[in-house]
Amino acid sequence: MSDESLKCGVVGVGYLGQHHARIYNELEGVALAGILESDPERAREISEAQGCRAFSSLTKFADACDAISVVVPTDKHHDVAIPLLEAGCHLLIEKPICESVDQAAEILTAANRANALVQVGHIEHFNPVMSFLEEAVNRPKYITAERLAPYQPRGTEVGVVLDLMIHDIGVVLQLVGSEPVDVRSVGVSVLSKTEDIANARIEFANGCVANLSVSRVSSKKVREIRVFQSSGYLSLDFMNQAGHHVSIGATGLDKKDVPIEKGEPLKLELASFVESVKNRRNPKVGGELGKTALDLAIQITEQVRQAED
16 A cells, blocks of 8 residues: 555444544544544534544445444444445454354455455553563463443443453453363343343363453443463553563562553554554454454353343
8 A cells, every 4th residue: 555644434433433533533644534423413523523524425435435443333333344345445343343253254254355454443452451461471371350340321232241351352362372162151130131240261272261250330440350370470450551470589479560651552453453454464453353252252141141041
């Protein structure tokens, strides 16, 4: 691709989508070509704030863009993504990639047919904490992750596993690098029609075990992970981008704070997507990882709902 600006757009400019539009406007080498939003008042508000065009036609929107963020509700991902891919647009699809593994396969097939890139918005992979973990983790034996958030109606079109736990599923799959062989899950509905609290114990073929806990009815926000391996353990905070590393030294345990250069994960994610499109390289979090994470999340969700029945 030439050095000219990459024309980017955003479908769905709600709470998260508005930040995609803002960041595309801030990134060097990117032109915000426009937005597509079903709510006319919201479309006008964001287009005026970002100085871009608000499209009402998906076809015209696709024609105006090289790359697009799909930030509509999960149950609309498939129906929006397919025609955009068929029009030749590269896509960043917010997590989870879609509602079902069959839909994910159709998205990947459409992308391959159009020779288009698909990146999935597993944002924690672009958190500086994850960058440190990818360097420091070597043959993990046991991983615990806890993700808690106060209740809000946004995102409840899916259960808490697809809403929140899928972040940690993606992180753990990347760090462990092995196939899950046993999954045991429990959960409960509290305020929504689907599960709001869930726990999953995942055993991998290489012997590693991960224990993931999530809640979207908590009084506090928590996004923490602990990784135990033969050389010691790491305890890190995705939200505050801080943590410590406890290693086994000659005189016992040696605890050190982790040096993390803080950054805005969404901006790092979109910058990586733009570079992938410009250089025609595979995204850090491609469609296959998104599909694998979705498959595991659906398996956990089904176990939770069977236990509730």
